[in-house]
Structures are given as C-alpha cells and as structure tokens.
Amino acid sequence: MTQLQPPRPLARLTPEELSDAARSTVSHYQQRAEDFREGTKDHDVSQNVDALLRHLPGPAPQRILDLGCGPGRDLATFRARGHDPVGLDGAAAFVTMARAATGCEVWHQDFLALDLPAERFDGIFANAVLFHVPTQELGRVLGDLRRALVTGGVLFCSNPRGPDVEGQQGLRYGSYLTLKTWSMFAMAAGFERIEHYYRPTGRRREDQPWLATVWRAR
Numbered sequence: 013m014t015q016l017q018p019p020r021p022l023a024r025l026t027p028e029e030l031s032d033a034a035r036s037t038v039s040h041y042q043q044r045a046e047d048f049r050e051g052t053k054d055h056d057v058s059q060n061v062d063a064l065l066r067h068l069p070g071p072a073p074q075r076i077l078d079l080g081c082g083p084g085r086d087l088a089t090f091r092a093r094g095h096d097p098v099g100l101d102g103a104a105a106f107v108t109m110a111r112a113a114t115g116c117e118v119w120h121q122d123f124l125a126l127d128l129p130a131e132r133f134d135g136i137f138a139n140a141v142l143f144h145v146p147t148q149e150l151g152r153v154l155g156d157l158r159r160a161l162v163t164g165g166v167l168f169c170s171n172p173r174g175p176d177v178e179g180q181q182g183l184r185y186g187s188y189l190t191l192k193t194w195s196m197f198a199m200a201a202g203f204e205r206i207e208h209y210y211r212p213t214g215r216r217r218e219d220q221p222w223l224a225t226v227w228r229a230r
Contacts, residue, residue, distance in 0.1 A: 018196060018201070019197065019200075021146070022147045022178045025146055030146060033185035036180070036184070036185065037183065038103050040182070041102075048083065052083075060137075060224055063226050064076070064137050064166055064226065065135075067135075069162070069166070070134065074135055075134045076090050076133060077097075077098050077128075077133045077135070077137070078137045079123075079136055079137065080102075080139070080140070080142075081100060081106065081110050083109040084116070087110055087114045088113060090137070091114060091115075098116065098119065100118065100121055102123055107119075123145055126160075130159050131161065133160050134161070134162055135161075135167070136160065136161060136166070138168060138169045138170070139169075143171040143172055146178060146187060147187050154197060154200075158203060165228075165229045167226070168226050168227075169227070170211070170225075171194070172186070172223070173189065173191070173222065175188070176193050191208060191223060195225070203228065203229060203230065211223075
C-alpha cells in the first residue's frame with residue numbers, strides 16, 4: 013500500500029509556541045470546568061454517538077476511548093449502552109469529574125504527548141477535541157490514535173469546520189479545516205473514510221458549523 017503524505021501544516025510553531033498553545037487551551041477548560049459541565053450536560057450528540065457505534069467491528073461490549081471526555085457525559089452514555097469505555101482528558105478537573113460521574117477509568121494525558129497502548133481499542137470517540145491540535149502535530153497525533161486501534165477499528169471525529177485556518181483565539185488554540193484537508197491528514201495516518209456529515213442537521217450548509225467524519229483503521 014502506498015504511503016500517503018499528510019498536507020503541509022498551516023502554521024509552523026516553535027516548541028515554546030506549541031507548549032504555550034497546549035497549556036493555554038487546557039487552562040481555559042480547567043478554569044471553566046464547572047460552567048462547561050453545566051452548559052453542555054444537555055447537549056444532544058446522539059447522532060455522533062450512533063455514528064461511532066454502528067460502525068464498530070463487533071457488538072457490545074466494545075472497547076471505546078472517549079478522547080477529550082470532559083466531565084464524562086458521553087462516557088456515561090457508552091457505558092449505559094453496554095460498552096467498555098475509557099476516558100482521557102488534558103484538564104485535571106475534567107478527569108476528576110468524569111471519574112466521579114461514571115466510575116470509569118479516566119486517563120490524564122496531554123493530547124500532544126499521548127501515551128496509548130497499542131491495539132487497545134475498537135473505537136475512539138473524538139467529539140469536539142482534535143481541532144485543538146495544531147496542524148503541525150496533527151498527523152503525529154492521528155498516527156498515535158491509529159496505533160491504539162485494532163485493525164478495522166473506528167475513529168469518530170467532530171470538529172468545527174473552516175477555510176483551513178488555525179491560530180490562537182483567546183486562550184484556546186484551534187485548527188479549522190475543510191473536509192478535503194482533514195481527510196488528507198486522516199488518510200495519511202492510516203484511515204479510510206466511512207462517512208461524513210455536517211451538523212446541526214436540517215439547516216443550510218452555511219448554518220452547519222460542525223463537520224463529523226467517521227474512519228476505519230486500515
């Protein structure tokens with residue numbers, strides 16, 4: 013199989029700039045953890061949950077990594093639906109909240125320095141999280157996720173879409189990619205696309221800021 017090359021990064025950051033971007037983004041969520049929990053606890057992401065679950069390589073229980081699990085809302089959903097979920101977040105406050113709310117194993121890790129066991133998971137749920145990874149590091153991070161999946165495992169991603177721009181917005185760093193650019197990064201990391209859609213459903217494309225993609229690990 014021909015090895016695809018990821019696209020060029022949209023921005024080149026120094027090691028210090030990368031560290032600052034990660035630290036400030038985590039700090040944003042750490043400082044606002046309680047408000048974030050209250051503000052998102054009733055968000056309906058069932059469309060995204062279903063998009064992952066229907067493509068998993070087998071029936072429940074499947075081993076799922078909830079990447080950027082936050083306070084644990086979706087972690088609880090996966091457990092309630094009979095799966096074996098593990099959470100991961102970079103904000104210590106979210107790790108504490110998710111453990112208390114779900115009783116699940118939750119790992120405290122930096123997204124730019126993931127330490128994941130090889131072929132541990134059947135599915136990875138990355139809902140509104142990977143857009144915080146600078147494109148300079150995105151190919152490497154996606155490669156880490158690919159190695160953590162079994163062959164045939166599934167990666168779900170939902171990110172705010174954009175015209176291929178990235179940078180600091182307040183305390184948070186964000187990369188806002190088109191479907192084409194996001195797909196190039198994912199395919200170069202060893203994934204093939206199963207499906208994609210835009211959210212919220214039932215609106216005009218210009219009123220659908222979220223791009224959801226589902227990938228199979230080759």
